[in-house]
Amino acid sequence: MMLISAAMTLVVGHELQSAEPKEEKQRLRKEKKQHKKNKKDDRGPPEKEKEKEKASVPAPSKPATQSPAHKAAPVPVNASASESPVAAEKPAKSKAELRAERRARQDSERASKQGKKEGGQQSTSSKPKATPNELQPVVKRLPDHVQVDDPVALKKLAKKLERQQKSGQGCSLNITGVKVPLRSDYGYKVSLFSHLHQYSRKNPPTQQISIPVTVIHPSIVRLGLQYSQGIIAGSNARSVALLHAFKQVIQDYSTPPNEELSRDLVNKLSPYISFLSQCRPLSASMGNAIKYIKKEISNIPSQCKEEEAKRILQECIDSYINEKIILASEAISKYAIEKISDGDVILVYGCSSLVNHILCEAFEKQRKFRVIVVDSRPRLEGREALRRLVKKGIRCTYVLISALSYILPEVSKVFLGAHALLANGYVMSRVGTSQIALVAKAYNVPVLVCCETYKFCERVQTDSFVSNELDDPDDLIVTRNGKTHLENWQTVKSLGLLNLVYDVTPPDFVDLVITDLGMIPCTSVPVVLRVKNVDQ
Amino acid sequence: VDENQSFRFSQWEEDPDVASAVAAIRSLLEFLKRDQSETILGLRENMTKAIQRLEETDSSVAVSSGGELFLRFISLTSLEHPDLSQCKNVMIERGELFLKKISLSRGKVGKLCHTFIKDGAKILTHSSSRVVLKVLENAAADNKRFTVYVTESQPDSAGKLMAQKLHNLNIPVTVVLDAAVGYIMEKVDLVIVGAEGVVESGGVINKIGTYQMAVCSKAHNKPFYVVAESFKFVRLYPLNQQDVPDRFKYKADILKTVKDLNQEHPMIDYTPPSLITLLFTDLGVLTPSAVSDELIKLYL
DSSP, rough: OOOHHHHHHHHHHHGGGOOOHHHHHHHHHHHHHHHHHHHHHOOOOSSOOOOOOOOOOOOTTTTTTTOOOSSSSHHHOOOOOOOOOOOOOOOOOHHHHHHHHHHHHHHHHHHHHHHSOOOOOSOOOTTTOSSOOOSOSSOOOGGGGGGTHHHHHHHHHHHHHHHHHHHOOOOOOOOSSSSOOOOOOSSSSGOOOOOOOBOOSSGGGGGGGSSOOOOSOOHHHHHHHHHTTSSSSHHHHHHHHHHHHHHHHHHOOOOOTOOOOHHHHHHHHHHHHHHHHHOOOHHHHHHHHHHHHHHHHTTTTTOOOOHHHOOOOOOHHHHHIIIIIIHHHHHHHHHHHHOOOOOEEEESSOOHHHHHHHHHHHHHTTTOEEEEEOOOTTTTTHHHHHHHHHHTTEEEEEEGGGGHHEEEGSEEEEEOOOSEOTTTSEEEEEEHHHHHHHHHHHHHOOEEEEGGGGGSSSSOOOOSSSSBBOOOOGGGGGOOOTBBBTTTGGGGGTTOOOOBBBBEEOOGOOEEEETTTTOOGGGGGEEEEEHHHHHH | OOHHHHHHHHHHHHHTTSSSHHHHHHHHHHHHHHHEEEEEEEEHHHHHHHHHHHHOOOOOOOHHHHHHHHHHHHHOOOOOOOSHHHHHHHHHHHHHHHHHHHHHHHHHHHHHHGGGSSSSSEEEESOOOOHHHHHHHHHHHOOOEEEEEEEEETTTTTTHHHHHHHHTOOOOOOOGGGGGGGTTTOOOEEEOOOOSSOOOOOOOETTTTTHHHHHHHHTOOOOEEOOOOGBBBBBBBOSSGGGGHHHSSSSHHHHHHHSGGSSOOOSSEEOOOGGOOOOOEEEEOOOOOHHHHHHHHEEE
C-alpha cells in the first residue's frame, strides 16, 4: 500500500521535474515529512522501503546490493538488509534541486546511521542493519573530525570543502584548482584513536593551496599556519588571534551587488572556518566565539550601510574580547586571590595564561607563597610558565610529572587551567591534568580549576577517547647522547606513537571552579549554561 | 540607637525558640524602621554597619547569612519611587514578609524530613539543634517509635540540653560521649544534624564534631542528613577546615580579647559535601550539588 503511494509520488515527481525549483523543493519537503511519518508507523519490519531522489553521485564504496540506477524511469527501491539509498538519476538538475535532494538524502542517511552510530567504527553499508531505531532523528550528527575512519564521512567532508570553494567564488570568477585543501593523515594511528585526525607538522595545509588564493583571506591563511605549526597555542591566545583575524577579514570585505551583508558575510566565513579546522581542530572557546560572531553578523539590520555595519562588527568583536577574556580574567583573579593565603605552596601544571595571571596578581598583592611548576613532554609548556613567574620574582620549583607523587605532600593547593568545561561538569584540559587531579585527591589536596565562562560548552563527554586531538607523532622522537631510537618508527609495523593533546577530568576530583561569575562547584556548570542561555 | 538595638537583639536571642538569624533579622527590621538616613545609599550603609554590629555580639554564621539575605531581599525590587519614605515603606513591608516567611521555615523542614524516619529507627544527632528537635517532634506526633542518641558536645554540653528537651517529648534518648561516635555508629540507622550555615559547595558548617560524625557515618555507609532553613545559605566556599574564616570559628568575645587564636578551640567545623547524603530545607529536599543551584537563584 505504501509502496504504491510512494511510487505514485515518484511518478508525479518525475513529471514535475521540469517545474519551478521552488515547487520542487516544497514537494521534496512534503515527501520528507511523509517518509518520517511512514517510518514512525512501521517500526517492526527490518526491511524499509524508501525511495529518494539522489544526485548522480558515484558511490563506489557502496556494495553491489544497490539496484542499478536508471537514467529516466523512477525505480522504487527495495532496500535489502542494507539501507543504502538509491534512486533514479535525473539529468540536468538545477543547483537548488541538487541541494534539496541532498538534504533529503542526508535525512534518510542520518536516520539509518543512528543504528550504527554507537560503535566507533563504521563499516560500509553492507552490514545488516540492526533493528530499526525507535527514536526519530533527534540525535545530532557526529562532527566530521571524529569520523576519520569512516570513508563515507570523509567523502562528504571533501565534497563540502569543494562546495564551499564554489560558493565562495561568486559566479563571475573562474579559477580552477583553488579549493580548501583536505589535509591527509600521517603515520600509523593507534586503533583506539583511529577516528581522529593525525597530521604532521612537516606537511602544512598550505602546500596544496596555489597562489594567488582568492577563496581564503591571507590573514586566515597566516592564522591557520600559525595554528598548525604550534606558533600560537593556548585556548585564549587562539581565540584572540582568531577574532583579530576576523576583524581584518571584515575590514577588507565588500558586499557584492545584490547581496545582503548579513547573509553573505556569514557564507564567506564558512570556508575560512573549514580551512582553520583543517589546520588544527577548533577549540571550544573558538567555537563559541564563532557562534557569537555569526549571531552578530546575522543581526545586522538590512538597511544598515556597509561602513556602519563594519564598524558595529568591529566594536562587537572588541567588546567580546574585552568582556569575556580580559575583564573575566580580572574578575577571576579577584576571587582566586581570596583563596591564596600566606605560606601556601601552590602547584600548577603546564602554562595556563589565566593561572599565571592569577599568581602574578597575588604576588603583587603581597601574598607570601611559593609555586611548584609541573611539566611534561613533549610540549614542555611548563618552562614558559616558569619563565614568566620567575621574572616576577616568585619562588618556583620545577618538576616533571613523573615526580608528582613525590612532591605532592608538600603542596597545599593545586591551580589548574582548563581548555573547556563540559556540560556534565567534566573538565577538558591539557593531557596530564586528570592525572594531577587524581593524585591530588588521593593526598587530599584541594584542586581549583580556573576557567572563563566563554569556554563552557554544551558537549557531554565522559572519557578522553571519543573526542580529542592527536598531535604530530614525530614530536615524541628525542635525541639523547647522539642516539635517536625512534627515528624509523614508521618501519616497525607494530609500533604506534600516540601524542594526545587533551584529557577530561571527572568533577569528583575538582573541588572548586573559579569563573567570572564567582566560585561554583563543578556540578553547577549546567546551571551557568542555563543562566547564560536565558541572558541571550 | 546601636546600643539599644544590640540589647534588644540579645534579648531576642535568649528566647530559646528563636533561631539566632531570625532574632538578627527582627532587630534589623526594627533598625530599619528607626533609621533616619536621607538616601538609599546611606540606608544601605547603615544596614551594613548594623549587621556588623550584630556579628560582634554573636559571631555565628547564621547571623551573617541572615543579615545579608535580609539586605538582598528588601532591595530586590527596583525601588523606583522617588520619595525615600515610600521606598522605606516598601522595604519595611518586604522585611515583614521575609520575617514571616522564615519563621515558618522550620515547620516546613520538619514536615519534609519526618517521613524519612521509619518506625523502629535509631537516630544519632549532634549537639542541640532546634530544627532537629522539630523534626523529631513531628515524627513522634506521627506515632513513630524511635530512639535517639545525642552526643554530649563539649565544651558547652549542649547535648545534655537536647536530651532534656527530648525527654520532655517522651522520646527515649541516650547521651553518649563525643569520643563514642565511632563506637555507636554501627548501632544507629541514620544520622540527622542541624547546620549553622550551608555553604556554596553544598557542605555545612556546624558545631565542632560534626565532621567527625560525617566521616564515621560514611565509613559505615549510614545516611547523613542535614536539616537547615534556607536563610542559612551563605556565600562562602571553604576548601578545607583551615579555609573557614576565623570570625566564624570562635565566639565573638574571644575574638575581641584573645591574642593568639591558635591556642583557642574552634567552635565549628566544616563538613564537605561528599559526606552528606541529603539536605532538608524549606526549598525542598536537595542533594549537595543542588545547593549551588539554589544559591545562585537566591543571590542573583
